[in-house]
Amino acid sequence: MTGLTDAQTRNADVSRGLAAMQDRNFRWFFLARAITMIAGSMSSIALAFAVLEIDNDARSLSFVLAAFTISNIVFVLFGGVVADRLPRALIIQSCYVIDILTIGSIAALLFTGTATIPALVVLSVFNGASTAFVMPAMQGIIPQLTTPEHLQQANAMLSFVRSAVTIGGPVVAGILVATAGPAWAMVVQAIGWLIAIPILALVKLPPPAHRGGTTMFHDLRIGWQEFWSRSWLWTVVLAFMIMNAIHVGAWGVVGPYIAKNNDLLGIAGWGWVVSAEGVGVLLMTLLLLWFPLRRPLRFGMIGMAAFAIPLTVLGAHPAVVLLAIAAFIAGAGVEIFNTGWNLALMENVPGEKLSRVSSYDMLGSFVVMPIGTLIYGWLITHAEPATVLITSGIIYAVVALATLFVPSVWRMGRPAGALTARG
Template sequence: MLLVPPFRSFYLGRLVSLAGSAMTPVALAFAVLDASGRPGDLGVVLACQLVPHLALLLVGGAVADRWPRRLVLVAANLGAGLTQGAIALVLIGGAYRLWLVAGLALANGAIEAFTSPALRGIVPELVARDNLQRVNSLLSATGSAVKIVGPTVAGLVVVAVGGGWAIAVDAVSFVAAAAFLARLPRISPAPAARAGLLRDIRDGGRVFFAIPWVWPVALAYAVINLVNVGPWQILGPALTRARSGEATWGVVLSVRAVGLLLMSVLMYRLSVRHPLRFGRLAGALGACSLIALGLGFDPVWLAASAFLGGVGFAASGITWESAVQRHVDATHLGRVSSIDDLLSFSAIPLGQLLVGPAAAAFGGARVALACGITFAVAALAPLGVRAVRSLPGAPRPIAEPEAAPAS
């Protein structure tokens, strides 16, 4: 049973945090639009969340390897709760000013840069390495489930009392998560992480590119995000509405989420001998959604393709998370994770900016099809590297040392 201390406290913290955060996109969008009446304001606020997140990710990775990850996560969740609470108060109190909300969004994005590397790094400290795939499957299933329910709940809260109150719920969830995470054992960082932040970052980059199976898969994810997120988010609703109406797009997204959830549950039980080989092959299924969109499939087949896409994303993500946590040395895990995140997240806004002009020049369907094919090629390309194909699912005999004992 995985839900025993100390992982139980971590899981409960992630559950309440994810539940609150799942409400925020809907709540923030309607709250800013209602307060300002200008869609451009929402774009500024969202950009202010993303830019510091990307700018500080490498620093966040170094911090996650330098200081106890439990301490980093508690401080980050309290900071996120404070900034989200301040945004909620501004919106609820009718004191909306773009500069004020944007400034708070900047702080919130900066805090997130310190959260994600510590989250990925702390899991191997809490569970046995043989259980990492099961743990990541459980976390993935939980995330998928709250993403299905959260936006609907947020919509109801927005209609009933306004978007500011839904953001306030997210603020409370961060504080509750910090309370759960504070109960985790105090794991001391390795002395090797005590050089200097810039030197730590350079050392993390050296390790990232020295591991022969890490950088090919990370670069593949960057290409996938470049050709998938923007086209799917922008061309998906546009092409679907033109062919069969707005309701179809909602159904497609729901079916895709079901695919993510079901595969996450299946991966809890599935034993994979070569996780990256399996993950790359299954990950190519993620291209089905864009290919079906580009080929103009009818709603039933588009939904079926989206389901396969969700299956592929879940299998790929879970095997990748587990492989990194199992085989990357604990003293570099935060920095390696932050470089991986930086490559992936940086590609998303670039793809979002390029998809509009590309669709205007070549047609939305052709762009979606080309992106789907590129997605499939990028997902499979790392299999050309022997280290990717042969990485075992169980720890190597020379695996990195176990985490330091609690102090």
């Protein structure tokens, strides 16, 4: 009996890495999701410049962004209930219709020169509410699209596209906005959603196990019980309430401030640092296509703790190359967590309750982010940025690693049949 040739071995490795593509439903969902991620990757830049084109005031931009975030937080729990009651692909399609209308309206207002900040605030509220229904449905649908042994590859493939467009999308958006204007970027996004709707119609899934018959508040209570009954779940979410507040404040507010005011880093250097973080995410997704993640939360939280490295470097010595290397490492660690966390949820929470549980996760993780932004905006006017960042890095690492003392976080493994990424 002869062994496999090198070419056959390489082909087998590729097949294992892309194993989720064997599942028809996942293929169609992946195509639709990839299109929307590519088209939507320019939305934040387009919206920012659309607002600044109307009123060149940072406060106006904060109002529009806050409208989206607050609406998302308010509706996400109800989005989880609906996603467990109704066909998830249908929910996503319906929300895409709403997104097309809101994004199209913004584009129309910009084209006609009639856009105002209040109008954009109102449209952002609708867009944020729509996203609040899409996110739990997205989380709940993935285990329905593929088999348990392909679940890690499915999540890694989606993360690969997400990280790739995070690197390239803002560049394309900047060029498009600069040459054609933000309205055309909105049009591109709406077209992406329009293409995705009929593709999602090709996803054929059984009807949801939970079809209602109970009140929405009863379903919310059941979702809360499922959430709170798992110590690993609420422990990590509580940790991320603190970690996300630090991330958006220290990295999102103080980082650009230092880039603008410290010649050692500079604005261009900050761009390289952010890109390096994205490259770290991208390369880790490739590794996770082939290498099974045997302890999803243990390695995930260690990976998240690595984000303390660029925070500390940013405060102590923000040289571009050093900080880019630290950001690259942190990006890889973040992706280990992202894949591990999705696996933990999808493999340990019943599918008919997954969207509700995910919505509690999202609420807890997102709710303090606006507060973090405000706190760090105040901190950098009352303390040395270096002190703020180094202290933040220490707190971030301590919080992330403290979760490992919870037995269910440290010990969680994978179910039988899931660890077949290497064949």
